[in-house]
Amino acid sequence: xxxxxxxxxxxxxxxxxxxxxxxxxxxxxxxxxxxxxxxxxxxxxxxxxxxxxxxxxxxxxxxxxxxxxxxxxxxxxxxxxxxxxxxxxxxxxxxxxxxxxxxxxxxxxxxxxxxxxxxxxxxxxxxxxxxxxxxxxxxxxxxxxxxxxxxxxxxxxxxxxxxxxxxxxxxxxxxxxxxxxxxxxxxxxxxxxxxxxxxxxxxxxxxxxxxxxxxxxxxxxxxxxxxxxxxxxxxxxxxxxxxxxxxxxxxxxxxxxxxxxxxxxxxxx
Numbered sequence: 001x002x003x004x005x006x007x008x009x010x011x012x013x014x015x016x017x018x019x020x021x022x023x024x025x026x027x028x029x030x031x032x033x034x035x036x037x038x039x040x041x042x043x044x045x046x047x048x049x050x051x052x053x054x055x056x057x058x059x060x061x062x063x064x065x066x067x068x069x070x071x072x073x074x075x076x077x078x079x080x081x082x083x084x085x086x087x088x089x090x091x092x093x094x095x096x097x098x099x100x101x102x103x104x105x106x107x108x109x110x111x112x113x114x115x116x117x118x119x120x121x122x123x124x125x126x127x128x129x130x131x132x133x134x135x136x137x138x139x140x141x142x143x144x145x146x147x148x149x150x151x152x153x154x155x156x157x158x159x160x161x162x163x164x165x166x167x168x169x170x171x172x173x174x175x176x177x178x179x180x181x182x183x184x185x186x187x188x189x190x191x192x193x194x195x196x197x198x199x200x201x202x203x204x205x206x207x208x209x210x211x212x213x214x215x216x217x218x219x220x221x222x223x224x225x226x227x228x229x230x231x232x233x234x235x236x237x238x239x240x241x242x243x244x245x246x247x248x249x250x251x252x253x254x255x256x257x258x259x260x261x262x263x264x265x266x267x268x269x
């Protein structure tokens with residue numbers, strides 16, 4: 001059974017069988033074992049050949065898929081995509097990375113070696129009303145990706161190009177995976193609004209814990225990224241074969257919409 005499927009525009013161009021419905025993609029990538037059922041769907045490839053997909057949550061393979069995203073961009077650069085000229089495959093200093101975590105439970109020392117040394121299979125799967133073995137695998141894999149990227153961007157003096165937004169203080173129902181009540185969803189919305197107001201945090205390479213690193217808030221950082229992406233979009237349009245008068249109209253429209261969104265975004269919070 002496939003655990004992680006990368007479906008995106010660049011893949012579809014060369015692999016028509018990857019042209020799946022967004023609905024199927026969302027259901028498949030949310031199919032966490034024991035919470036939601038595995039998902040099956042079909043697509044049509046070349047000459048109408050049917051391709052079957054049997055999928056469960058990709059988080060089992062990549063609980064933090066940031067490295068996969070960077071890898072996909074790198075592959076496009078290697079292929080010579082005009083969208084990334086003249087960036088080189090290892091030129092990570094030119095990458096802009098926004099990594100949005102799905103939040104995690106409050107960081108606590110729940111277990112210790114004295115207790116765990118006496119566990120059997122059952123305890124590793126059920127101790128304390130949770131699943132220690134699964135929690136260890138999923139949280140460790142996500143943390144290692146963040147740690148790796150933090151080191152890379154720090155080494156390249158490009159720390160501001162990597163934005164990780166994650167809440168490590170959740171507890172109770174709000175930290176649960178499968179509580180979808182209206183009350184809990186409202187609480188999650190408030191958590192997200194609170195995260196926007198918090199200062200940008202980065203992982204401490206010595207302790208592995210997140211710490212506030214500057215006076216910029218997550219909201220301000222996202223707006224900064226949006227402006228950089230807007231400028232990049234303009235540069236790509238400038239390199240396109242579209243006539244300049246049409247290009248100018250498109251650019252003006254894009255910039256106007258961008259400013260509208262920034263103003264609307266700022267008024268929400």
